[in-house]
Amino acid sequence: MTDVSATKDAVPATDELVVLKNVNKHFGALHVLQDxxxxxxxxxxxxxxxxxxxxxxxxxxxxxxxxSIDSGSISLDGKPLPAEGRELARLRxxxxxxxxxxxxxxxxxxxxxxxxxxxxxxxxxxxxxxETARALLDRVGVANQADKYPAQLSGGQQQRVAIAxxxxxxxxxxxxxxxxxxxDPEMINEVLEVMQQLARDGMTxxxxxxxxxxxxxxxxxxxxxxxxxxxxxxxxxxxxxxPRSDRAKDFLSKILHH
Amino acid sequence: MFDFLEGYDLLGAFWVTVQLTxxxxxxxxxWGTILAAMRVSPVPxxxxxxxxxxxxxxxxxxxxxxxxxxxxxxxxxSVTLGAGGDFETQNFRLAVLGLAAYTAAFVCEAVRxxxxxxxxxxxxxxxxxxxxxxxxxxxxVLPQAFRSVIGPLANVLIALTKNTTVAAAIGVxxxxxxxxxxxxxxxxxxxxxxxxxxxxxxxxxxxxxVLGWFSKRLAVKR
Numbered sequence: 213m214t215d216v217s218a219t220k221d222a223v224p225a226t227d228e229l230v231v232l233k234n235v236n237k238h239f240g241a242l243h244v245l246q247d248x249x250x251x252x253x254x255x256x257x258x259x260x261x262x263x264x265x266x267x268x269x270x271x272x273x274x275x276x277x278x279x280s281i282d283s284g285s286i287s288l289d290g291k292p293l294p295a296e297g298r299e300l301a302r303l304r305x306x307x308x309x310x311x312x313x314x315x316x317x318x319x320x321x322x323x324x325x326x327x328x329x330x331x332x333x334x335x336x337x338x339x340x341x342x343e344t345a346r347a348l349l350d351r352v353g354v355a356n357q358a359d360k361y362p363a364q365l366s367g368g369q370q371q372r373v374a375i376a377x378x379x380x381x382x383x384x385x386x387x388x389x390x391x392x393x394x395x396d397p398e399m400i401n402e403v404l405e406v407m408q409q410l411a412r413d414g415m416t417x418x419x420x421x422x423x424x425x426x427x428x429x430x431x432x433x434x435x436x437x438x439x440x441x442x443x444x445x446x447x448x449x450x451x452x453x454x455p456r457s458d459r460a461k462d463f464l465s466k467i468l469h470h
Numbered sequence: 471m472f473d474f475l476e477g478y479d480l481l482g483a484f485w486v487t488v489q490l491t492x493x494x495x496x497x498x499x500x501w502g503t504i505l506a507a508m509r510v511s512p513v514p515x516x517x518x519x520x521x522x523x524x525x526x527x528x529x530x531x532x533x534x535x536x537x538x539x540x541x542x543x544x545x546x547x548s549v550t551l552g553a554g555g556d557f558e559t560q561n562f563r564l565a566v567l568g569l570a571a572y573t574a575a576f577v578c579e580a581v582r583x584x585x586x587x588x589x590x591x592x593x594x595x596x597x598x599x600x601x602x603x604x605x606x607x608x609x610x611v612l613p614q615a616f617r618s619v620i621g622p623l624a625n626v627l628i629a630l631t632k633n634t635t636v637a638a639a640i641g642v643x644x645x646x647x648x649x650x651x652x653x654x655x656x657x658x659x660x661x662x663x664x665x666x667x668x669x670x671x672x673x674x675x676x677x678x679x680v681l682g683w684f685s686k687r688l689a690v691k692r
Contacts, residue, residue, distance in 0.1 A: 278594055296512075298602060305600025315595035318690045319614050329599035332609065363691035374595075381599055 227254040228290075229385055229416050230275060235284035237270060244270045245281070246440040252385070257417045259427040259448070262437035263463055268420045271437065272389045275418065276307040289384055305333045308378030308386040312393050314370040316362035316377070322349065323358040326377045334381065341380075348376040352406050368399030372406055385416040392423055424467065428452060436460050474656045483648035484669050490565060490634040490644055491673070495627055497570030502577025507607055509582055520578070528575040532636050535572050539564040540640040558643070565637035573630045580622040584615030589692075617688045624681035628674045645669060 230252040237245040244267040252258050260268045273279040275286060277293055277300060286293045288307065294300045316325050326345035330336045336344070349355045352372040354365070362370055371391055378386060388407065392400045404426050411417060411430040421427065427434055427448050434451040436444040438459045444451065455461050508520035527535070543549040544564055551567065553560030588611050596610040616623075635646035649666045653659060 276598060278598065301597070301600045301602045303600075304598055307598070309595070309598035311591060311595060313589075313591050315589075315591035317592060317595070317610055318692050319617065328609065329601070332605055333600040361691060377595075377599065 228252070229254045229256075229288065230418070231285075231287045232271075232275075233285045233287075235271075235274065235281050235286060237267075237274065237279065237281045244440050245274065248284070248442060250435065250442065250445075252416060252418060254384075254416055255414045256432045257411045257415075257419065257430055258433050258435055259431040260418065260420045260435045260437060261422065261424070261427060261463075262443075266437040267440040268437045269389050272387050272418060272420045275385075275387055276304050276309055278309070301333070305329065305381050306384045308381060308383035310371070310374050310378055310386065310388045310391045312390040314362070314367070314374045314394070316370055316374055318362055321359050321361055322354065322365070322373050325362070325373060326380050329377065329381050344380055345376070348379050349373070351379075351409075352376045353402070366399060367395045368402045371395065371399075371403045375403075375406055375410075379410075385418065386410065388417065388419040388421065390420050390422070392421065422467070424452070436463070438463070474652075474658055478648060478652060480648065480665075480669075483643060483645045484673070486562070486642065486644040487631070487634050487670075488673065490562070490569065490637055490642070491627075491631045493566045494569035494573060494634070495630055497566065498573035498577050498626075498630065499623075501570060502574035503581055503612070505574060505578035506581035506585065507612075509578065510585055510607075512603065524575045524578055527572055528579075530572075532568075532572050532633055533639055536565060536568040536636050536639050539568040543567075557641075561637075561640050561642050565634075565640060565642045569630065569633060569637070573626060573633070576626045576629070577623065580619045580626055581612075581615055583622070584617075584619035585611055587618045588614045614690050617685075617690050620681050620685035620688065624678050624685070627677055627681070631674050631677065632670060 228251050230250075232248050232250040235245050235248040236243070246267075248271060250258075250271075260271060262268050270279050274281050275288075277286075288303060291303070294303060316322075317328065320328065323342065323345055326348060327338065327341040330341035330344060331338060334341075346355060346358060349358055352375055354369050354372050354376070357365055357369060357373070362373070365373065375386075375391075391407070392403050395403065400423070404423060407417070407419070407426065408430050419426070419431070429448075431448045434444075434446060434448050435442055436451065436455075436457070436459075443457050444455060444460050446456075451460065452464065455464055505520050505523060508516040509524070511517060511520075540561060544560060549564075550560050551563040553563060592610055592614065593606050596606040601609065634644055637644055638647040638650065641647070645666060649662060652662050656662060
């Protein structure tokens, strides 16, 4: 863990990749995101934790505009998020997203899942896309499943394919929306290991998770959310050993003593 | 017993029925899919048009639509669909147009219900890798939607096959027109009815069986 953070510290912290300013969002009467300010530097791994309904998934989904926001601004690599259309699609290609329920394309094989975006969005030719796809599938450890359909794979394998699918777009930042929450316990580690490796390789990551072990070992920063607000934002060590807010203390006491 | 059949082109009439079904079936499938895409599009104007079309067309009797193509489109607006004065061809094409326009409304609703069976996460994942609305629809949503509505689409196709008999109203020489002619001149009424009923079953039963098989084969496993 120490050598992980050592390599992380070498990354220049000034290079801002994702910037959220004063972001607000309502679901009807519910104010799910309240004046959110968050800056994510290139190469940084930010873990977002918090109780259910705190708005952490919404925050994650707002970054590639799967959720629209009511006010405020979100910019990626200096460019503000476009509202709709081609521009938005182009931007989304630069933001990798991994979902809780995997969402692999059910009618396509594993290999096709990973090549589709490369061919349709990046306009690569099929052979090159397949080569990249096979290399990525090998990297996440499911190379031998390339010709199967998603339903034939275990949850852990599906999620690793989903990571490969996102990586195939060569994204600037990867968003993980509770990537291990739908997994059987024994499959959680195989996914977390892939994510650890990604973090070590310097990928910028925003991870919404309940895996405190991952937060401790891989995160540069922990963002604690409750009731639509960022309550605390600090290093994992600080957060887990010495949380400042009562809300965080309460949350940690509930999850750590089992 | 079957002597009375001599002089009638039974096969030829059913061949016209098959042609009507195939051409208007293809037309309805294409137009119906476009309508379904309109009904789920983010553009309010398109959604409105799709909804208005479906509700207008599927609630209008087919006979009215078919007769309108002939008396309205052809006679008043001089739409001849390139038939160049050949009334037989003109009426056939008008019937195909009417049948396709009518059946498309049902295809649209079948496809739309298929779109609703595709989990929203599929489209989200597709958008997340940067696909445009059209790409999401054609690469991810529609292929899965179609697989789940092959059964209902078979119903629509079977109904279409039998609906082609309405084309007789504007003089298209298909099976029902021949039946009417035979009933007027021959005595074996019951036998004629049975022959034509069997003829239609011969067309529609395999449609249902084959598409039922495809429906199972192509089902998306989740």
